[in-house]
Amino acid sequence: MTGDDLRDQVRDAARRSRRAAAGPAQATRADKDALLHAMADELVSRSAEVLAANERDVAAAREAGTPEALVDRLRLDADRIAGMAGGLRTVAGLPDPVGEVVRGDVLANGLQLQQVRVPLGVVGIVYEGRPNVTADAAGLAVKAGNAVLLRGSSSAERSNTALVAVLSEVAVAHGFAADTIQLLPCHDRATVQHLITARGLVDIVIPRGGAGLISAVVEQATVPTIETGVGNCHVYVDASADVDTALRILLNSKTRRPSVCNSAETVLVHRDIAAEFLPRALAELASAGVTVHGDESVQAVGGSNVVPAVDEDWDAEYLSLDIAARVVESLPAAIEHIREHGSGHTEAIVTTDVRSSRRFAAQVDAAAVAVNASTAFTDGAEFGMGAEIGISTQKLHARGPMGLPELTSTKWLTFGDGHVRPGS
Template sequence: MGEQAVRDAAVRAGQAAVELAVASRGVKDAALRAMADALVARRDEIIAANSSDVDGARAGGTGAAMLDRLSLDAARIEAMADGLRQVAGLPDPVGVVVRGSTLANGLELRQVRVPFGVVGIIYEGRPNVTADAAGLTLKSGNAVLLRGSSSARRSNAAIVAVLRDALAAAGLPADAIGLLPGESRDEVSHLMHARGLVDVLIPRGGAELIRHVVEGSTVPVIETGVGNCHIYVDAAAEVTMARDIVLDAKTQRPSVCNAAETVLVHADLADTFLPVLLPALAAAGVTVHGDKTVAAQGKALDVPVAPATEDDWATEYLSLDLAVAVVPSLDAALAHIRRWSTGHSEAIVTGSQSAARAFTARVDAAAVLVNASTRFTDGGEFGFGAEIGISTQKLHARGPMGLPELTSTKYVVTGDGHVRG
């Protein structure tokens, strides 16, 4: 798709955004429910398209974690539909008064939430993002231009065709949901430079994609981030709880950004905890990359441990791999996290309130969890409905980005013939 075609698609999205901005909640919610029903009703054609993508990716040598991200089945399509229904049940952010007052001169001042307009979303691999993004942008009054990866080209095209048909049948413009085909990298560049036609870009994927968009775009960007997430098991941790949290955070779905990638164990608990943790990880099929202390424990337990390198502390595995180190103190754990964290999600397991307070106060991340798995950093788990991504930046939005994060604000000032002169 050439530059002019991308700009034309953005113009059509902008025209649709004008209509969406004033659509009532009832109209938008009815459209979301229609979109959900259509996904389920037409799931066979979506699965057929997805099977072609998966077969092509497998033939191209794509790894198991990425194949898992790419794959759709009836249950995942039902989950996509449920996500849209959940969004329909959430409050509409558009028009919400953030703050208001009557000034000393009698002017009435209100700051209200308004849509961005046209949101561009560039993402990799996961076709379920297509439905999530379409639902959230619609509910927040925005039109969306989607650009998924070439590996999911057929899946995304099938999903968007279903959603556009349902949108039109519900009386809203089909161009509120647009898809750039994903056949050429030039499309990404054209979208990144459609300033004035696209109001904001949200990249969602690996570090290379995010860096490319953040550094090269002339359109404003909301930065989502990779998840090199840590769990610190404190000296005061309860062993069974810590084991269960680590297993959940690593194995429940290892290919996602809120899966744990490094575990730090306080030295005072290591001799008790590692003999419990390492066999459990091995039984779950997890390859441990450990420091010298962890490797020695593994040898004593006859559990294989790969020697950890500097690269392991920096790696977002997205697979059944886990880096494990023993640290002498909470301060040492915090220093390790400061060096290697991507600012996504960091967790502590402890029975000490003072340790928990110190950890939550001193860790700089979008989400800090106490005695809970990092897998809870998720819009759905937080009660936001489907999310557009996890923002690791500090401007505008941070953490799971739900509906309010897809709006801006404007001031409405009401007077009664007021003049300043």
């Protein structure tokens, strides 16, 4: 297929999406919720079909030497399919954002104003690995009244094809166009370029993946984008922290699922608690298989069990069982380190000092700040959204986990009674 043929294929898919978008945009909440419940049921009933496709993707990834952390992102099992179905059901139970009145007023002249939520239209999602994104994105996009164009990675091609087949067939059975949920070709990177430059056909593009993918989409797109975040997340252990609590939070933040963006990548330890905290922390991290990249103070405690940290470690999103560790002089020093190296995703403090927690929460610039809680909670499902379309680290339109409201725009409705504006 030539470059022009591929461009035409993507733009034709986008045109079909625009036509299909009228279906979810005009559908009632009852119709959309029934669709989501049916999607969830069908995913579970056809899980063997999806898992068989996923097994082929996983086998191919391992044969290609893909790091195990990325294989974990790719892998599906019965529990993860059940989680995807549960997310769809939760989204079905959430209020419909379409038509919600954001604000309104009656002017002195009697003119009535309402700002209401409306669908975005055609939402493009570019993502790597993680086939669960396919179901999450489809469910959220449709509930918010949109059509969705999915461009997954070639590593998950079989999984995504099986998932979209299930979801699209259910959509058609419920009276929606088959093109409401579409999967774009994934073997040529030019597909992404054609999607993100289909201005006028695609209303918004959301990239989910590594720093390279996100930067490429944000920098090259002519379609508006929402930047989802690289997760260089920190856990700061304050001087007043309860050591047992700090250890529990650190281990959960790092080891629960190291391959996801809310995993902790750096631990900062106040010097006044370092002698008590570090020996236990290093021992427990080692027992969990975590490699610590430490500064000189951390090396002095851990010896040969600690890899000397280099400058690149403070900015690393490892997505693996690795963590950078530094002893800091003070709370302001921890905040300054985060300001310089953080990615604006999630930052956590462990402390028993209310003043420290308030200062950290006020001064740390991130989409989510956790006080005495694991970074792992920054997740759409945990925040009650059922699923998420991504975690935005930008500041316009959406920030943090993005659910249904973030997949809408607004328009103003003006109700008059023959009103005309006086003057010139």
